[in-house]
Amino acid sequence: MTQKTFKFEIIYKSSKSRARVGRIHTPHGVIETPNFVGVGTNGSLKALDNVLLNEIDLQLMFCNTYHLMIQPGSEVVQQAGGIHNFINRKRPIITDSGGFQVFSLAYGGVANEIKSKGTKTNASSVIKITEEGVLFRSYKDGDRILLTPETSIRAQKKIGADIMISFDELPPYHISPDKLRRSFERTHRWEKRSLDTHLLHPSDQALYAVIHGGIDKKLRQTSCAILRDLPFDGFAIGGSVGKNREEMYEMLGYVMPELPVDKPNHLLGIGDLESVPHLVPLGIDTFDSSHPTKAARHGLLFTKQGPLRLAKHGNSTRFEPIEADCTCYTCKNYTMAYLNHLFKAHEPVILTLATIHNVHFMMDMMRRYREAILRDEI
C-alpha cells in the first residue's frame, strides 16, 4: 500500500485539546480537516447539482453503497468510469458499506433507533443475517440481495470512491448484552474480511475500519485495539454512541484517545450544529450529516446567530441577504424576502437555494474552526 495516493498529514495539533488540523490526500484532491462531509446518498446532495456544489468547496461527499447498488447498480457506475465520472464530481468521495442501511431497515428508522427513540419494527426487508452476511430484499424490485464483506467491498471498488468503509453490522440500540457481544465479534470478523478482500484487489482507494461496541466502553476499547492493529487507512466511529449528546461526548472522549493519532478518523452520521463545537476538540477529523441539507429543505437556515426559520413572518419584508457578510450564491443573489416567498409558495427552487446557503455555512464554519485550532484557541 506504499504507492497509494491516500495520505494523512497533520498540520497542527492543539495544545489545549485533541483538536488537530490536517490534510487527507486522496486521488481526487485534498480534504482539509476537521471538516463537514455532505451526504449525497444517490450521488447528489439533494436539490443541488455537482457543478454548483463544487463552487461551495464541499471537499468530501458521502455516497451510500446500498442505494447505488440498487439504483443504478454498481456495474453501471463502473461502466461510467467510476462514481466521479458518473456524477461529474472532481473532488473526493467516500462510500459506506451498505450495512447501515440494510440493518436500519431491520430495526426501524435509522436515526430513531440509533438515538434510541424508536421501537423495533419488523425485519421484513432483511431476510436473514448469518456469519456470511445479510440477505435482504431490494426495496426497488423485491430482488433478494446478499450483502457480505466481500460483495460490499467489490461493489465499493466498482463505485470507485476515494475512501471505502468496511462492512459491519449495526446492532440495534435495544439489544441484550449477550447479543451485543455476538454482533460485536461478528462485525470484527466482517471488517477483517472486508480488509482482506480490499487487499486482494488493490486499487488506489483507502479503506476505513468502523469502531463498534455500542455504549459499552470496554467493548469500544476492545474494538479500537482489534482494528488499530490492522492496516486500515482510517477509522470511522459507528453504531450508537449514546442516547443523548452528553453520553455521546463522553463516549467519544473515551474512544478518541484509543485511536492511532497518525490516521484520520470519521464520525458516522453525526454533525448537527449543536454537536460540532464538541466534536472538534475531541479530535474528530471528518463527520457526515444530512442535517444541514435536511434543515435547509425544511426552511431552517444556518446563521452565525443560530438557525433561522425561513417562514418567520418578519422575513417576508427583509429585503437583504440571509446574512449580510455571507458570500454564498444564495446570499449574493437573493433576499430573505424572496426566499421567504419561494418557501411559502412551495417553489422547488427554494430547496436548492436554502441548501446552498447551509452547506456554504458549514464549509465556512469548519474553515473558521481550522483557523481557530491553528491559533491554538480550541
Added chain:
Amino acid sequence: MTQKTFKFEIIYKSSKSRARVGRIHTPHGVIETPNFVGVGTNGSLKALDNVLLNEIDLQLMFCNTYHLMIQPGSEVVQQAGGIHNFINRKRPIITDSGGFQVFSLAYGGVANEIKSKGTKTNASSVIKITEEGVLFRSYKDGDRILLTPETSIRAQKKIGADIMISFDELPPYHISPDKLRRSFERTHRWEKRSLDTHLLHPSDQALYAVIHGGIDKKLRQTSCAILRDLPFDGFAIGGSVGKNREEMYEMLGYVMPELPVDKPNHLLGIGDLESVPHLVPLGIDTFDSSHPTKAARHGLLFTKQGPLRLAKHGNSTRFEPIEADCTCYTCKNYTMAYLNHLFKAHEPVILTLATIHNVHFMMDMMRRYREAILRDEI
C-alpha cells in the same frame, strides 16, 4: 405614451407567410420575436433560479398576478422595488391580470376547460361576478378579494412588469351563445377600464389587450375591431380558440390578419412542441406555456429528434449528453445515464437539470425559427 421605452420593431416580414422577425424593446431589454415565454408563476421558473435562468437567455418571463397578489402580496413586491428587484431578474417580465386564474377556479381545471375536456365544477372560490369585477376567496387564507380592472391594473403596477395584461373575463368553453355574448361585452368594458386605469397612472409599462370571442369567428373579429382602435401596446389572444389543434390553427389564421401589423401579439398559454411550427407562420410574436418546464419535471426531454423519455431503460447506460450538440448546462456537465439515475432515484436536482435542458431547447429552437424566417424559408 410617446416617451415610453416600449417599442416594437419589425426586422423582417416573410414573403411566404405572416411570419415576422421583430424586437420588442422594454425597460429591461429586448425580446427577439418570435419567441417562447417561460412561465414563472410565483417569480421562479419551477426548480430553476433566476441567475441560472439568465444564462439560458430566456428573454421574457410570465408571472401570475393572481398568485403574486396572494403571496407575497403586490405591496411586498412594490416595497422590494418591483418584481425585477424582488426576484433578481434583469430581463423583461410580463404579468397577466389575474382573471384567468380566478375564473379557472370557477370553471374547473384551466387546461381542461379551455380545451373542453373538463366539466363545470362548483364555483366555490368565486363568490360573485358582477359588472364591477369578480369577488373571490383567497385559497391561502380564505380572505375575500375583489378583483376588478382597476385593482388588477393597480396590482400589476405595483408588481411592475414590463408588460401588463388587461383584466378580462374568461368564459367557460361550455357556455350558451347568449351568455357568451354577455361575457364578451363585459370583458371589453373591463379591458377599456383597464386601459383607462393604466393611462391615469402613467408608468414605463406596456399594456396588452386580450382578444376574446371564444370559438365564434364573428365575435373574434368584433373583438379585434373594438380593441385595435384603443391605444393598447400589444394584443394577447385569450380564451378558447378551439377544442383541438386544427380548430385553433384555423381560428388563429382568421384572427391574426385582424390585428394591427405594427403591434406585437401574444398567444396566451399555448406553446407545446407540436403547435409551435404552426404558430410561427401565423405571425405569433410571443407565446407562453408551462409545457416545456412541466414536461421536464415529468421526465420528458426535448430533442431535435422529438421528445425523449428520461426513464427509458436504455438511457441508464447512455454515457453521453441528452443531445451531442446541445450547449446547455445540463448537457455540458451530465450524461443521460446520470440524469436517468437521478430521475429514477427521485433526486430533486433532476427537476432543475431537465428544466434547464428543455428551456434551452425552446430558446434554441426559437432562434432557429427566427433565422429561418430571415432566410424567407417560413
